[in-house]
Amino acid sequence: MENQQKKSLHPRNKHNQNYDFNALITVAPELEKYVGINKFGNQSIDFAHPDAVRALNKALLKHFYQIDYYELPKTNLCPPIPGRADYIHHLADIIAKGINGTLPTGSGIKILDIGTGANCIYPILGHQIYGWTFVGTEIDKPAKVTAEKIIQENKLTNAISIRLQESKRNIFRNIMQPNEKFDAVLCNPPFHNSREEATKGTTRKLKNLGKTIEGKPVLNFGGQNNELWCEGGEKTFITNMIYESVHFRTQVKYFTTLVSKKENLKPLFTVLKKVQANYELVEMEQGNKVSRILVWRFL
Template sequence: MKRKSEPQASTESGNGDDRRLQKKVPRGQAPISNNERMHPRSMHRDGLDYFDLGQRFPEFNKYVYVNRFGGASIDHGDPDALRALTRALLLHCYQLRWEIPSGYLSPPVPSRANYIHYVADLISGTDSEAGDASDVTLLKGPDVRGVDIGIGANCIYSLLGARLYGWRMVGTEVDAAALELAKANVDRNDDMRPLVDVRLQTDASHIFQGVLNDDERFAFSVCNPPFHDTIDKAHVNPQRALDGSHSELVCDGGELGFISRMIAESQERPKQIVWYTSLVARLTTLKEIKRRLAEAGIAARREFTLYQGKQTRWVIAWTFHGEAERQQEIDRLRSPSTQPRQQQQEEALGQGGSAGQAAESERAFVSFETFEHDGTAGG
């Protein structure tokens, strides 16, 4: 679809508030998208502005306004706007029904999908940075098991992993109320129920212990640890919406403390998970984690850079499996498992699928010039 840039489009939101047309980004500051620096398989590399998404989802359209460049923007300091955006994107791009109440974080969908794509390359032994990760070489299907640490209320990584690659996910969470909301998001999607299992971590001092059975084996783990070590530090920037629970925003030692504990627990169970991974928000944290991993007796380490808007984040990955062991695991998992729904839709369209199928799986991509969270967990 072509980008619709007519300024009058935002007046169709239904609330009649023309004051939104006066909102502007700072003079001389061009919007930054970095879309082209996202993962090569990302659905969000090509931009289509909020006007188009708003026309499809009226509940999102009411938050859209015209910026000084004639494009569409929303107030990223408004948690309601971010929830509406996340809800619309997940349904339109990934056919996922999703809801969370106020008081919990709305995840930036393109960044979260970016992470999942890099994990797919990692466990499949491909090099996505060089662009040679072809679809046929990727490990897919329910035989591939992953652990999602700290799913919050949204369960975003588990849902995207199951949707994009058909993986079977175990999602863990220390907040019992958030876990129930995450389970509700799984239950909203009938085809996700067999693929996503959510488990309560009753001891916040542990990460893997207490939620994973000793006889379980996984290809990978993913995690977005709490960024801050105190709640006061979580609300220092009023332009960002951090409408999150305490466990999503804060943990003992912040992200460095959390990932350090993850490294220590991974040493206690070196062969239960092939690739341990975590999102990292600070470059200083990344440098320190790499130093600690060098002392942890790991077999290999990988690092990926995630771009979205003005934001840069990193994924750090480590394994205790040697190269030969990792290849054996890849060979074991590489089988014609059940294809993810998205791939089935694309193949159906390529074989002359109906217009209804085309409408359902059509990709609409939004340009994210400023959508970012600083210091979040739970997706």
């Protein structure tokens, strides 16, 4: 069982094998108290327990990506590392298509991350795996401060910077400088359209993990309002993103975003046709979860 490949992660993903908890505990001893034997007889953690997920993430970042400092407020989203790394690897493949299949590496590749969050996970992974340079955007000032502390403590200030988006109406405006160019935009949008819907989603997730629910469920990956939901949900957010991208068509080679809800694809395709963008869909499977990267560009 130890070398069983995880279902359909990207071939270059370092997390294709089962977690080696002994190796992870060596670099992050605080993980040990959360590790036990699951019903299959394997070492694991309780993925419904936010502190356990947090400890695992810190261990993974230290072991695989040389990130020594990774402290987040308990209220902030603590993202699962393998799935976030998958987006980065697929993004590398998308960019490679435009450069004769050559894998894009080095600081010359510049990425704009919309809604970086306090966790700053995509810039960290993109830089540590491929050496890319990142500009992150954030509307929440405390989240920006937390992300910048992580960047500073890991000596990544030359590679990653965060810009505050002052307006909730805008995505690219007031962020991209005139004549500034990016190889790609990435985004993991808030996918729920209300706090209630976010809570229902968490309840469903915990039931899938075999947990009984009493009272208000605790988010196993944490998350604040703007990280988990926005008015209109992901469909409205991505629709706005597409319309606004038209004005920055000459500054970005590839616009990309995750789309978690399959039913949102058709209306988003309609918008992309309307603005005359070329688009494609990249599917990602991580265990039982299917996610999609929507890619568009203007030729």
